[in-house]
Structures are given as structure tokens and as C-alpha cells.
Amino acid sequence: MKQSLTTKTAVVTGASSGIGAALARELARAGCNIVIFGRRKERLEALRKELEDTCGVRVLPFSVDIRNERKMASSIESAANTLGTIDLVFANAGFTIPGACEQLHPDDYRTIFDTNFCGMLNTLYPAFPHLKQSGGVLVIVGSILGEFGIMERSAYVATKFALRGFYESVRYELKEAGIRCLLAEPGFVRTELRYMDKKGNRLEALTDTAKKKTSHGIAVSPEAVAAAIVRAIPSRGYRKRIITGHATIFAFLNWLMPGPLSALVYAKREFFRRKVVK
Numbered sequence: 001m002k003q004s005l006t007t008k009t010a011v012v013t014g015a016s017s018g019i020g021a022a023l024a025r026e027l028a029r030a031g032c033n034i035v036i037f038g039r040r041k042e043r044l045e046a047l048r049k050e051l052e053d054t055c056g057v058r059v060l061p062f063s064v065d066i067r068n069e070r071k072m073a074s075s076i077e078s079a080a081n082t083l084g085t086i087d088l089v090f091a092n093a094g095f096t097i098p099g100a101c102e103q104l105h106p107d108d109y110r111t112i113f114d115t116n117f118c119g120m121l122n123t124l125y126p127a128f129p130h131l132k133q134s135g136g137v138l139v140i141v142g143s144i145l146g147e148f149g150i151m152e153r154s155a156y157v158a159t160k161f162a163l164r165g166f167y168e169s170v171r172y173e174l175k176e177a178g179i180r181c182l183l184a185e186p187g188f189v190r191t192e193l194r195y196m197d198k199k200g201n202r203l204e205a206l207t208d209t210a211k212k213k214t215s216h217g218i219a220v221s222p223e224a225v226a227a228a229i230v231r232a233i234p235s236r237g238y239r240k241r242i243i244t245g246h247a248t249i250f251a252f253l254n255w256l257m258p259g260p261l262s263a264l265v266y267a268k269r270e271f272f273r274r275k276v277v278k
Ligand SMILES: NC(=O)c1ccc[n+]([C@@H]2O[C@H](COP(=O)([O-])OP(=O)(O)OC[C@H]3O[C@@H](n4cnc5c(N)ncnc54)[C@H](OP(=O)(O)O)[C@@H]3O)[C@@H](O)[C@H]2O)c1
Pocket: 013, 014, 015, 016, 017, 018, 019, 020, 037, 038, 039, 040, 064, 065, 066, 067, 092, 093, 094, 095, 115, 141, 142, 143, 144, 185, 186, 187, 188, 189, 190, 191, 192, 193, 194, 195, 200, 202, 222
């Protein structure tokens, strides 16, 4: 796929860190002009400079809260006017709210849906006519947690199931419109995903409890995930791709023997709960 990305224009949301920043680097190396979104202006500006200097591509940074539908629409329109087209859209921005359902409030669920699900819609809708015109690609970054749930992640898991539900339905319509679609479902990745409060505001550092609850043993690098996502872009139609070896094993277990996987998920949470209480 890399070869055919040269001179294409890609929109990447959540590009100020983690998988999004790695996607922007991967696409820029392949010759794409990139439109990068996130709230942290300094991070976007640093990435713009890095990619323009090292890859010689054009990079347009937009510091916009993805929940702001109007600003997302005007930014994407302005980017399309400047760069002439939009060929690829990576709907990647997201965050997580850990916590047991009983400890959360319905507003917490509304807040996370506003970013993780409606943020994808706020990106797709203004880009839709451009993708239709270019015969482009929509990539939705879901999660392996869109395949099965784990304890104390119901808010996050619900948004990732919603993204999968959206993909399962819209892929047929996108195919008819000449737009290719990829649902990428990564496993655990070493990023800043948990550096957020319940309102979706950035934290400078993880709390000690959050640090102890983080199991980074099997997590992979955002660079490896970004490369796998770009490789998985279908040459026609649509595709769902589970990314990382451990996520593939979990998905297989979930399909073959969901009972033992549930027992494993429960046992793991109990283990970490005891570690945090100590
Ligand atoms: N890390 C994992 O283990 C993992 C696994 C599977 C899937 N994923 C998915 O991968 C995607 C990227 O996450 P990541 O792991 O790379 O975490 P990350 O480093 O925290 O990146 C999240 C990105 O989303 C942006 N974002 C969050 N809320 C936003 C808002 N309201 N407005 C605009 N931008 C917003 C952040 O930018 P600002 O903070 O600058 O706004 C940041 O660039 C997410 O959809 C996540 O669910 C992650």
C-alpha cells in the first residue's frame, strides 16, 4: 500500500501522541500530505516541523476539540481547499475512563461517547463528499475491547463496540459510494491513553493507582501498530483487522471458548486489585 500513498492527502485525528502520531509519521514517510488533529497545539506544531523537515511533505495542524462538530467541519473543509483533496481519513482520537459501572455516572458515559464515537462522526461527515470524490479510505481505530469486555472498563468498551457496530453496518454503504473502509482493532499499546481524567482532559502524569493497574507487559509500540494499520488498508471493499499477536489470540479464544476467556479476564482483575490494595 505504501507505494500508492505518495501525494495522497490523509486526515489523522488524535495525532498529538500515541498511535495517531505514529500513523502521521508512517504516512508522511510514504509520501502523504497530512492534516493532523488534536488539542495540544505545541505537540502538533512539533510534529508538523518534524515531518516537513524529514519527509518533505505538507502538514496542516489543527488544534481542535473533536467534540466540536462545527470547528471540525470548518477545519476539514479548509484543509481540503488548501490541499485540493482528501484521500484517507484515520478516525483515531479517543480516551478511556477506568472504573466500575457503579462508581461512574451516566454523564461519564455521555462524555466518552462524545469523543470516541461522535468524534468519529464529526470527522467523517465533513470528509464524506471528498472521500466519495477521491474514491478514498476511511480507517476507524477501534480496539480488541470492541470484541469482548473486561472489568472496570464498561464506558470505554461500550464506545468500541459502538464503533464496531457502526462499521459493520456502514461498510456496505461506503462500498456502494466507492469508499474503502478498515476497522482496525489493536490490542494493548504503550501510549498516553490513560493520562486523562473522566471529563477527557489531559493529565500531566498517571496517578499511582493507575500506574499499578497498567499492565504493559504485553503492550506493543505505537509505531508497530501504525505500520500494521497502514498495511491492512484494503485495496477494495472493506476489512476488519485485529492488530497485534496478543489481540489475535484473545479474539480467537473469545470465538472458540468465551467461558475460559471470561475466567481469565476476571482472574487478572482480581490479581491487579489485590496488588493495588497492598
Ligand atoms: N493504547 C492502547 O492500548 C489502545 C488499544 C486499542 C485501541 N486504542 C485506540 O487508539 C486510539 C489512540 O489512542 P492512543 O492509545 O494512541 O492514546 P493517546 O496517546 O492518549 O492518544 C489519543 C489521541 O486522541 C486525542 N484526543 C483525545 N480526546 C480528544 C478530544 N476531545 N479532542 C481532540 N483530540 C482528542 C489526543 O489528543 P489531545 O490530548 O492533544 O487532544 C491524542 O492525540 C484511541 O481511539 C484508542 O481507543 C488504544
